[in-house]
Amino acid sequence: MIELTKGIIVKKRKKVIVLVCAGLLILITFAAFFNGLVVRRYTVKTDKLNSGESFRLVLIADLHSHIYGDDQSELVSLIRKQEPDAILLVGDIADDKKPLTGVRLLLEGIREISPVYYVTGNHEFWLYSIEQTKDEFREYGVRVLENEYDHLKVDDINIVFAGVEDPDIRLFKEFSYDWAGEMEDAFLPLRSESGFKVLLAHRPELIDEYKKFDFDLVVSGHSHGGQIRIPLFVNGFYAPDQGWFPRYAGGRYKHGALTHIVSRGTSNPLFIPRVFNPPELAVIDVVGGT
Numbered sequence: 001m002i003e004l005t006k007g008i009i010v011k012k013r014k015k016v017i018v019l020v021c022a023g024l025l026i027l028i029t030f031a032a033f034f035n036g037l038v039v040r041r042y043t044v045k046t047d048k049l050n051s052g053e054s055f056r057l058v059l060i061a062d063l064h065s066h067i068y069g070d071d072q073s074e075l076v077s078l079i080r081k082q083e084p085d086a087i088l089l090v091g092d093i094a095d096d097k098k099p100l101t102g103v104r105l106l107l108e109g110i111r112e113i114s115p116v117y118y119v120t121g122n123h124e125f126w127l128y129s130i131e132q133t134k135d136e137f138r139e140y141g142v143r144v145l146e147n148e149y150d151h152l153k154v155d156d157i158n159i160v161f162a163g164v165e166d167p168d169i170r171l172f173k174e175f176s177y178d179w180a181g182e183m184e185d186a187f188l189p190l191r192s193e194s195g196f197k198v199l200l201a202h203r204p205e206l207i208d209e210y211k212k213f214d215f216d217l218v219v220s221g222h223s224h225g226g227q228i229r230i231p232l233f234v235n236g237f238y239a240p241d242q243g244w245f246p247r248y249a250g251g252r253y254k255h256g257a258l259t260h261i262v263s264r265g266t267s268n269p270l271f272i273p274r275v276f277n278p279p280e281l282a283v284i285d286v287v288g289g290t
């Protein structure tokens with residue numbers, strides 16, 4: 001009788017373990033392949049702002065003309081909810097293999113929310129109609145930054161937004177075109193400017209170039225979060241121009257006083273899955289303090 005009862009208990013335990021394992025597997029699979037839009041938040045402290053002062057940036061990279069919800073409503077309302085002081089579009093917002101519909105819907109939706117700044121990514125150059133593409137952005141009131149900078153005042157805070165052209169601009173220039181030299185001409189004068197200085201630069205792996213200048217914050221995209229991630233173990237398996245196990249797959253990186261934030265991208269690709277890597281909107285709060 002005792003043996004029979006023990007047998008029943010062991011069988012029940014086995015059943016519970018199998019059920020728990022199956023449940024965990026379902027949960028992990030769901031988490032791994034969840035591709036809904038998420039908000040990733042960063043706080044950047046700076047002594048350039050007084051204690052109690054702050055401003056908020058929304059960073060969008062690598063949309064690749066994807067449409068979220070009816071007429072881009074999901075993405076636009078998520079951006080609006082963040083109440084940003086500026087929206088930064090850091091390249092590959094358009095895609096060379098897709099119509100511009102998703103871009104136009106986004107720009108129409110966000111034009112009244114806050115000032116919008118944009119720099120090119122490689123895919124916009126691959127459209128082979130870069131000037132028309134930039135004009136499309138301008139038509140929606142976007143400030144297109146072509147190796148130049150602009151000022152924005154938020155309350156009493158002075159912010160400088162600079163933007164560098166994607167290196168694929170070289171496809172359309174003379175062989176002697178010096179991408180790094182153009183940056184130097186554009187951004188060395190920043191040393192005499194005051195304010196919190198932000199650089200929009202599509203490619204994160206070129207951080208050593210950006211570090212030569214007087215920026216407080218650099219924002220990038222391009223790496224798509226390394227496409228496949230294993231939380232706590234692998235921050236991305238592969239990224240364009242960085243290869244396997246990319247150093248700048250996504251997240252926050254510190255280089256002395258400079259903070260570099262790399263978006264994991266807002267794209268939702270159909271062919272290469274994003275694993276543990278949902279498309280994101282990065283929200284950056286810059287706050288006064290040390």
Ligand SMILES: [Fe+2]
Pocket residue numbers: 091092121122123202221222223
């Ligand atoms: Fe890119």
